[in-house]
Amino acid sequence: MALRLYDTRSRSKRILETLVEGEVGIYVCGITPYSPSHIGHARQAIAFDIIVRWLRKSGFLVNHITNFTDIDDKIIRIANEENIDFLDVANRNIDDYFEVMDLLNVNRADSYPRVTETIPEIIDMIAKLIENGNAYSSHDGVYFEINTAPEKYGQLTGQTLEMVREGAGGRVSETGTGKKNHRDFALWKIAKPGEPYWSSPWGDGRPGWHIECSVMSLQHLGEKFDIHGGGSDLMFPHHEAEIFQSECCLNHDPVVQYWIHNGMINVDGEKMSKSLGNFWTIRDAISKVHPLELRYCLINAPYRQPVEFNDVMLQDSSSHYRKLLATYGEALSNYGKTNWKNSSFLQQAELEFSNGMNDDFNTRVAIVEVQTVVKYLREKLDSNLEDEISACVSWLSEFAGKVLGILPDDEVIRKNILDVENEKMKIHDQVMDLIEQRQIARNNKDWDNADQIRDKLNHIGVVVEDSPNGPIWKLK
């Protein structure tokens, strides 16, 4: 089954045909680092992480670029409030981003270009746009003139020039007084007193919001590239502005072959936002559950769907995930891995998994297959079928681990199990003593006493399970 992905511009799933056979260039709009990362950032990063992992798994050589917009109005405002350099604000939030993304098992992109390190190239592109007649300079900045390429309007959102004219109403004055038309957007903003600036042919200032992505994608992926991704809230105006800039600068279209957009996170049915007070940072979430449990939670819905997020769902995901990991860990530590390709059951599971992923990266379908294999593994564990168990471990390691990224490294799992064993060793004698007492009570059918001892064990964090082979105990 060929890999198909939903392209926002054509509003349909299209088979992936890359510009260079066997290679994919993908640019994903990154964050503006003005505050610690929130779970919306996590969702996006995880979604594209899995997309890139799957492309690589499918044999493509992938070049994945994600940028940082490390200069913007909000960063400047926060820097002024704290009386520090704007780059300090950006850097501390970028550091935070990398830290939490590592915890979430998000692979690094191949490059993370930053606006502040791309100023000369940005100035070049603006100059080219002026030269081509698509942009003009005025007293407060340089603007892209929409009317020079009206046919490019609405390619991602279906909106027409007229709609925006009506919708925008009296916003002209707020969005740049030097504009000829309120729909024009800034390429270069002249600095106001106290703002950081770079010098340019049009005056000291800084880049507008959209230009950096056109420049960086060109710089890293060339005049045409395969996939451009980002949050669905960036379709308009950001990505449409990019289409104007890139295509008018390069004099050809399309520059981007496939546009893909991830859905937003909703809390209580509404988009998560600071103003609504329903805001979760990644650190908020991972203070409640393990980062991989959060990752698991965020890929429960396919990447394009809005995903509902709240405490209950986080806890649900967490408990589902723990069951999965417990089974995997038990099998891994006791049996190890072997080639899974001899198992027809696992071959079928691979096929279903792949069909799901090839259908616009449907992680929901992929997870169902993972659950199916875990269930199968559970059966084999109960009947001690060593070869099948090892094959399952190996399959899960490959698909749940390497593709979905929801399993910790084997060494981490083994170490955790070891740590738990060590913890158990510390209280081993005490527990065995109590269990022995309880067994005596049980043999005497003294259930009250037996249950009291069980409560006592529970109190020190030990759960006793009476298996057919006698009592086993574990830490809560």
Place this chain on the structure above:
RNA sequence: GCAUGGGUGGCAGAGUAGCUAUGCAGCGGACUGCAAAUCCGCGGACCUGGGUGCAAAUCCCGGCCUGUGCUCCA
């Protein structure tokens, strides 16, 4: 208002025409002194009104509800 998605069982969420989605929860059972864990089984859904089809959750048209965008946003 315009644009663009979506409306599936208690919850989450697949499924684009005929075949049990799946997981959690619920109910029943096995096992157990009772539990726990595990296993087996069961019930329960396709917003609404039309249309096309032998057959529609699935395609077409209308309505209703709802998310998002039209302003910074992942």
